[in-house]
Amino acid sequence: MGIRRRAVLFGSLAVAGAGMFGLKWSGSRAMAEAKAATVRPGEGGFAAFLKIAPDDTITLYSPTIDFGQGAHTAQAQLVAEELGVDPARIVVAQAPALPGFANAGIIEGFGAEMVSPAFAHLPASVLGLVARAIPMQMTGGSSGVRYTGQIALRRAAAGARALLTAEAADRLGVPAAQIVLEDGRARHTGSGRALRLGELAEAAAQRRLWTEPTPGAARRGRAIGQSPLRQDIPGKVDGTAVYGIDVTLPDMRVATLVMAPVRGGKLEAVDTRPARAIAGVEKVIQLEDAVVVVARGYWPALKGVRALSPRFADGGHGGLNSPGIYAAQDALRRAGKPDKTAGEGDVAAALADPAARTVSADYRVPYLHHAMMEPFAVTAHRQGDRLDIWAGLQDPLLVRHMAAEVAGLPESAVTVHTTIMGGGFGRRFPAQCEVIGQAVRVASQCPWPVKLIWSREQEVQHGSYRAQASARLTAALRDGRITAMRTDYAQGDNVEGEVHFLYEVPATERRHFAFKTNQLDGPFRSVNANPFGYWTESFIDELAHAVGEDPYRFRRKHLAEGSRHVRVLDEAARRAGWGTPPPPGVGRGIALVESFGTIVAEVVEAALREDGYPRVQRVTAVVDCGTTVNPRNAEAQISGGIIQALSTAIAEEITLDQGAVVQSNFTDYPLLRLAEAPPRIDVHFIESGAPLGGIGEPGVPPATPALVNALFALTGKRVRTLPIRDQARA
Amino acid sequence: MPIEATVNGRTVRFAGESDTPLLWALREELGLTGTKFGCGVAACGACTVHVDGAPVRSCSLPLAAAAGTVITTIEGLKSADGQLHPVQQAWIDQQVPQCGYCQSGQIMAAVALLQQTPQPSDEAIDAAMTNLCRCGTYPRIRAAIHAATGQAADAAAGAA
Ligand code: FES
Ligand code: FES
Numbered sequence: 001m002g003i004r005r006r007a008v009l010f011g012s013l014a015v016a017g018a019g020m021f022g023l024k025w026s027g028s029r030a031m032a033e034a035k036a037a038t039v040r041p042g043e044g045g046f047a048a049f050l051k052i053a054p055d056d057t058i059t060l061y062s063p064t065i066d067f068g069q070g071a072h073t074a075q076a077q078l079v080a081e082e083l084g085v086d087p088a089r090i091v092v093a094q095a096p097a098l099p100g101f102a103n104a105g106i107i108e109g110f111g112a113e114m115v116s117p118a119f120a121h122l123p124a125s126v127l128g129l130v131a132r133a134i135p136m137q138m139t140g141g142s143s144g145v146r147y148t149g150q151i152a153l154r155r156a157a158a159g160a161r162a163l164l165t166a167e168a169a170d171r172l173g174v175p176a177a178q179i180v181l182e183d184g185r186a187r188h189t190g191s192g193r194a195l196r197l198g199e200l201a202e203a204a205a206q207r208r209l210w211t212e213p214t215p216g217a218a219r220r221g222r223a224i225g226q227s228p229l230r231q232d233i234p235g236k237v238d239g240t241a242v243y244g245i246d247v248t249l250p251d252m253r254v255a256t257l258v259m260a261p262v263r264g265g266k267l268e269a270v271d272t273r274p275a276r277a278i279a280g281v282e283k284v285i286q287l288e289d290a291v292v293v294v295a296r297g298y299w300p301a302l303k304g305v306r307a308l309s310p311r312f313a314d315g316g317h318g319g320l321n322s323p324g325i326y327a328a329q330d331a332l333r334r335a336g337k338p339d340k341t342a343g344e345g346d347v348a349a350a351l352a353d354p355a356a357r358t359v360s361a362d363y364r365v366p367y368l369h370h371a372m373m374e375p376f377a378v379t380a381h382r383q384g385d386r387l388d389i390w391a392g393l394q395d396p397l398l399v400r401h402m403a404a405e406v407a408g409l410p411e412s413a414v415t416v417h418t419t420i421m422g423g424g425f426g427r428r429f430p431a432q433c434e435v436i437g438q439a440v441r442v443a444s445q446c447p448w449p450v451k452l453i454w455s456r457e458q459e460v461q462h463g464s465y466r467a468q469a470s471a472r473l474t475a476a477l478r479d480g481r482i483t484a485m486r487t488d489y490a491q492g493d494n495v496e497g498e499v500h501f502l503y504e505v506p507a508t509e510r511r512h513f514a515f516k517t518n519q520l521d522g523p524f525r526s527v528n529a530n531p532f533g534y535w536t537e538s539f540i541d542e543l544a545h546a547v548g549e550d551p552y553r554f555r556r557k558h559l560a561e562g563s564r565h566v567r568v569l570d571e572a573a574r575r576a577g578w579g580t581p582p583p584p585g586v587g588r589g590i591a592l593v594e595s596f597g598t599i600v601a602e603v604v605e606a607a608l609r610e611d612g613y614p615r616v617q618r619v620t621a622v623v624d625c626g627t628t629v630n631p632r633n634a635e636a637q638i639s640g641g642i643i644q645a646l647s648t649a650i651a652e653e654i655t656l657d658q659g660a661v662v663q664s665n666f667t668d669y670p671l672l673r674l675a676e677a678p679p680r681i682d683v684h685f686i687e688s689g690a691p692l693g694g695i696g697e698p699g700v701p702p703a704t705p706a707l708v709n710a711l712f713a714l715t716g717k718r719v720r721t722l723p724i725r726d727q728a729r730a
Numbered sequence: 731m732p733i734e735a736t737v738n739g740r741t742v743r744f745a746g747e748s749d750t751p752l753l754w755a756l757r758e759e760l761g762l763t764g765t766k767f768g769c770g771v772a773a774c775g776a777c778t779v780h781v782d783g784a785p786v787r788s789c790s791l792p793l794a795a796a797a798g799t800v801i802t803t804i805e806g807l808k809s810a811d812g813q814l815h816p817v818q819q820a821w822i823d824q825q826v827p828q829c830g831y832c833q834s835g836q837i838m839a840a841v842a843l844l845q846q847t848p849q850p851s852d853e854a855i856d857a858a859m860t861n862l863c864r865c866g867t868y869p870r871i872r873a874a875i876h877a878a879t880g881q882a883a884d885a886a887a888g889a890a
Contacts, residue, residue, distance in 0.1 A: 068828030068865055229825065236830030237821045237837060238814065239764020239804035246763035254758070279747060297758045298767070299750045373768050373776060373831040373864050422766070422831025423864050456769045632825060636870070640828055643866030666773035666862060675856035677868040 034100025044201025046163065047156035048100045050079065052201035056184055058085060060153065061095035063103040063137045064144040065394055066232060067424045069696045070633035071144030073230045077629055078149045080223035082157035082215055083164075083197070084181035087223045092231060095137065097396035097416035103137050103148055137397040140429065140523065142596035142694020145629055150215070150692050158213035160204070167204035168195050219627060220687070227632035232420065244392040244419045245377035249449040252379070253282060255442055256301045256453050257292040258308065259434075259462050262659035264315030264518040265289060275304035284308075285442055292442050298453055305455075317518035317659040322468070325656065326364055329470035329490035329515050338488070338511035345507025350476045350484030359546050360474040363535035364721040367654035368466035368524055369669055374422025375459045376435040379451040380443035382407065387414045387440065388449075392421030394428040402430055406440040425644070426523035432464035460669055461661040464522025465654055467491040469531050473539040480547045482558060487536070488513065492521035499532045500594045502565055503540070503558035518659060525644065526700040529595035533701025534649075534708070534722070537591035541709045542718065551709060552578050552590050564688055565592065568601045568624050575684060576603035576620035586617060587714025591705040598625040598693030602642065604706035606714065612726025614711055616646055616678040619703070624686040625693035631685065634695045639681045641699030647672035649704040653723050733797045737762070738806030748794035752786075753777045755793050756803060764804035764834045768862070775861025778835035778842075779803045785842035804834040807841065817841050820878035828865035835861045840875050849879050 031048060038061060039045035042054045051059040060079055066072040072092040080087035095101035141147075161181055168186035169176040178189050187194040235241035260266065272284035275293050280300030285292040289312070293304035351358055379390040380403070387407050393399050396418045404411040421428060430436060439452040454462075469491035476484040482505045490513040501508050524530060544554035552573045559566045569592050573579070582588045585607050592601045605618040619642050628634050651670050655662045663669040683699075708719045711728035719727045732743045737760060746755050751770075756762045756779070765788060768776030772790040779788045780802040807815040814822070817840050827833045836859070843850055843858040850858070855875055863871070 068830060070828075227825075229822070232830070233822055233825060233827050236827040236833050237818045238808065239762070239834050241830060242763070243766075243831060245767065246757075248761060248763065297746070297750070297754055299746070299754045302770075371864050373774065373829065373862065374766070375768075421829065423829040425864070453767075456771070636825070636828060636867070639869055640866030643868060644864065647866075665771050666769050667771060671862045671864060672866075673862065674859045674868040674871060677866070679852070681869055 030099040034096070034098050037096050037098060042202055044203070044205030046160035046205055049095070049153055049156040050160050052160070052197050054198045054201070056089075056196055056198035058083070058090045058197070060090050060092045061101060062092055062148075062153070063095045063101050064148050065094075065139040065392070065396075065418070065421065065424070065428075066144075067392070067421045067428075069144065069637060070230055070630060071139070071149070072232070073228060073633060074145045074629040075149040075153050077223040077226065077228065078145070078154045079157040081221050082154055082161055084222075085184045085197075087226070087228045089184065094418045097137065097400045097418060099397065101137065102397060103152065138395040138429075140394055140426070141527075142598070142697040144696070146597060146692035146694055149629075154215035155213050158215040159209050162209060162213055163204040163207050164197055164200050166207055167200045171195060171200070219689070224627065224629050225631065227630050230633070241420055243374055243377075243422050244379070244390065245374055245422070245451075245453060247377070247379045247390040247419060247451060249379065249381065252449045252451055253294050253296065253446065254298045254301050254451050254453065255292050255294040256298060256305055256455055257290045257438065257458065258305050258310060259290040259458060260312040260315070261461065261661075262312070262314040262317050262518065263462065263520065264317050265312045266315065267291065268311040268313050270308055270310035272308070274307035278304050278307060283446065285445055287438060287441060290438065292438065292452065294442065294446060294450055302455065314659050315518065320517060320659040321657050322366065322655040325468055325517060326470050329468075329513070330362075332490045332513045332515055333470065333472060333488045337513075339514040340512040341509065343507070343509035345484070347484045347486050347507040347509040350507045351474065351486070353476060353478065353483065356476040356478040356483055357546070358474065358476055359543060360472060361539055361542055361718075361720060363471045363473065363538070365466075365469050365531045365534065366722060367463075367468045367519065367656075368648050368652055369460055369463045369654050369663070370423070370425045370427035370524060371669070371671055372421075372423030372425060372427050375456055376433065376454040377451060378435050378439040379449055380439040381449035382440075382443045382446075385409060385413055387443070388417065389414065389436075389439070390417045390419055391436070391439075392419040392428070393430050393433055393436070394424055395430050398430040399436055402436050403440050406437045407444060425525040426527070427464060429464075429523065432520055432522050434462070456666070457664045460654075460663050460665060463654065464520040466524030466530060467521035471531070471535050473535060475539070475543055477543060477547055480549065482543060483507065485509070486511070487532075489531075490515045491531070492516060492519070499528050501536070502592060502594055503555070504560060505558065519656075525641065526595055526697040529593060529697070529701040533591070533593040533595070534704045537593060537702065537705030538708045538718070538720070541589070541705070541712065545712075555590070555592060564599055564624050564686075564690060565594070567686060567688070568592065568599045568622050571684065571686060572601035572603050572620055572622040575622065575682065576605075578603065583617075585714075587710040587712070589706045589709025589711070589713055591702040591709060593698070593701040595698045595701055596694030597691065598623060598695065598698035600638070600698045600702050602702040602706045604703065604710045606707055606710040608711075608714065608728060612729030614650055614707060614724055614728060615676070616707060618680040619678050619682070619706075621681070621683045621699060621702075622686065623683065623698070624688050624690065625695055625698070626690040627687060627692060628685045629692070634685065635683045637695045638683045638699035641697065642681060642703045643672060643677050645700045645703035646678070646707060649707055649722055649724055651723050651725060733793050735796050735798060736800045738801070738803060744793050746793055748792060750793045752779070752781075752788040752791045752793060752796045752801070756788065756801075762803050762805050766831055766834055768832070768835075773862075774832070774835075775839060776832050776835045778838040778861060780838060780842060783842070783845065785839050802838075804838060807837070815841060817844065817874070817878045820874040824870050824874040824877060826867050826870040826874050828867055832861060832863045832865075833867075836863065836871055840871070840878070843875070844879065850875065
């Protein structure tokens with residue numbers, strides 16, 4: 001997903017700069033630019049992200065994209081907790097795509113996770129400088145609350161609190177220690193005299209902060225642990241919310257396109273006349289690997305595209321097909337030359353132990369389409385040396401950077417207008433969004449603003465798919481315990497992170513065999529925890545059955561007594577009635593996965609429909625994300641993630657034939673519908689007080705293995721290749 | 731020949747070609763962008779509007795077939811005094827939307843269902859609510875429909 005590569009890059013930068021800059025709350029050019037963009041006279045701006053107006057309105061400029069995961073609301077709660085105000089009083093706005101609003105929190109969070117724990121001890125100002133040096137406003141990795149919110153935004157709020165307190169103390173002539181912030185006022189505890197934040201803000205923001213602000217811990221309080229109404233919802237129920245596809249500008253044209261069916265292929269030739277003959281079509285633009293029709297509306301543009309018969313080369317990938325990819329991946333594994341190895345202990349020795357029994361199984365997962373409901377739609381307007389972009393993508397600063405590069409303009413000449421977006425799930429990381437370059441190139445050849453919309457067919461066939469992968473899991477069992485476990489997996493070069501082997505096993509090994517195709521493997525909600533969660537937790541089930549033990553008990557005895565994992569697993573088993581007989585015709589399965597700092601156990605109850613497909617009746621989920629900042633939203637994320645995971649597991653699959661994607665729309669890429677969703681999903685949170693974990697992704701990984709395990713319990717059939725479809729039919 | 735229809739209570743004259751899907755005429759000619767494009771082949775329901783009271787997937791209804799009809803879009807659900815429709819209110823109360831992109835269509839489908847069946851059973855909801863939601867908001871959609879039934883039944887009775 002690029003996080004890791006970038007993390008490594010700024011790891012060295014940050015360390016190099018650590019001694020040089022010291023603490024600087026404001027004053028850099030980027031910060032001055034950020035202030036100029038948002039703060040008016042009379043208002044107080046704090047570390048760019050926060051602004052307090054004379055009428056007490058508090059605006060939080062969030063660098064995070066909220067595509068419905070509720071990050072903005074939870075971030076407002078963290079800030080409200082720090083400032084002692086009602087979260088409903090905080091207006092959350094999308095931060096402008098300017099370096100002053102770069103997402104330092106995510107850099108620090110992932111830096112500590114992936115590069116070195118020392119990251120967490122670097123001064124905030126240094127991280128801010130690093131964040132601004134690299135165009136980065138990324139949303140992803142379930143980090144909006146635990147990193148961006150808890151680190152960057154809460155620190156800005158803590159700084160604001162310190163400055164507001166100091167200003168109030170001076171004006172009231174009392175020591176700062178006697179000032180408390182509550183209900184939007186700074187109050188002197190002794191006399192009860194108080195000043196509104198709005199009257200303190202402008203002067204407070206001019207003060208200098210001499211120490212690094214320390215935010216409070218994320219504990220339940222007056223704002224944290226509540227479920228205030230999300231501010232974005234009213235516009236989403238009355239049709240007024242403006243998504244990328246809804247952007248409308250004077251004199252705007254609409255474009256759509258057809259891309260080379262085989263990724264990597266180039267446009268050889270096209271006769272543009274049939275498209276130009278269609279009423280409403282204004283221009284046909286040939287790109288390296290696509291043909292774009294610009295028209296007075298989407299319909300004539302689409303008719304124009306359909307009228308064309310472009311000839312595309314296949315880039316040498318025309319022989320590729322899905323069974324062939326699995327076969328090649330298996331061969332690559334068998335050749336035994338891994339690109340990366342991780343783990344601990346001596347797996348080879350444990351497997352060779354004559355007293356041990358060896359079990360192995362092969363697992364396969366297909367390419368998956370993200371299927372965000374809003375197809376790509378990016379509007380671009382080139383006017384001389386200026387470029388404006390309207391887009392809803394997961395890193396506006398990177399959009400600016402990429403657009404500037406394509407346009408041959410300095411970044412300062414590019415303005416990105418960030419819109420809300422209809423889903424993402426990993427598809428909207430700019431580095432994998434060809435639509436940015438396409439829109440800029442098209443706009444550069446047009447006198448009008450042009451909105452480029454991808455049809456669903458193009459969306460399905462040109463995804464940055466969850467990687468197709470093939471894995472062999474091998475374990476040694478001795479005296480009813482796992483003594484070694486090896487996972488050999490072949491897939492594209494994806495992020496190794498988010499693979500946590502939870503069980504106490506003396507020797508473990510993961511060997512990655514990098515397998516390249518012409519496809520663009522991308523992060524898919526829960527990234528590598530997704531395939532790893534599936535095959536690991538299904539295989540653990542196989543091992544339990546191999547030694548004749550109950551799968552829940554078997555897991556439990558391989559977990560550290562008293563650990564958070566045991567508590568989550570126990571709670572899920574108890575709430576799901578594990579050990580009691582399931583209803584007739586129903587199987588029950590359990591799975592436990594930790595990802596993005598959050599531990600989730602799920603118990604699935606499933607039956608088989610007449611056509612042999614699974615029908616999930618009930619899911620029980622138990623979640624430990626440390627502290628639940630917004631319980632109602634967290635529940636929505638977990639249950640939505642479960643439904644998405646079940647949808648992918650049951651019937652979703654992107655296949656290739658002759659190098660091209662076979663599926664083309666929801667007619668042959670079926671998503672789960674309401675009638676097929678589990679009628680009952682119970683989500684329970686354990687408030688362990690551990691450091692905040694993510695919430696957008698961790699609900700996804702356990703659902704597939706729990707379902708597969710439930711089907712095994714029901715039918716004795718082990719599904720080792722996804723999607724499940726009717727494979728469990730007796 | 732321009733095509734006429736009534737949209738959200740107003741008579742409108744569409745200038746687009748007669749094969750233009752109603753969806754694009756609503757969005758691009760009338761600026762009613764609350765109705766969404768998801769698939770273009772009647773498979774997702776994001777484009778659901780009411781045509782003569784029935785839920786219709788407007789991406790697959792050519793303008794020619796909409797001539798003379800009475801059309802309601804998500805923008806036309808509020809009452810004249812700006813009051814949200816009870817189904818919209820239930821959607822807020824239950825905090826249904828995530829990304830929200832499918833929700834105009836979901837709400838239009840739910841309103842049509844409640845006009846037909848004021849107190850729908852879960853089976854009736856299953857049968858009527860076939861719109862896709864990638865964010866997986868289905869449990870809350872079901873809950874919101876149940877929550878809205880009391881009010882929606884009253885509103886329907888009042889209108890009759
Ligand atoms: S856009 Fe009409 S049904 Fe999908
Ligand atoms: S709320 Fe996102 S698709 Fe339904």
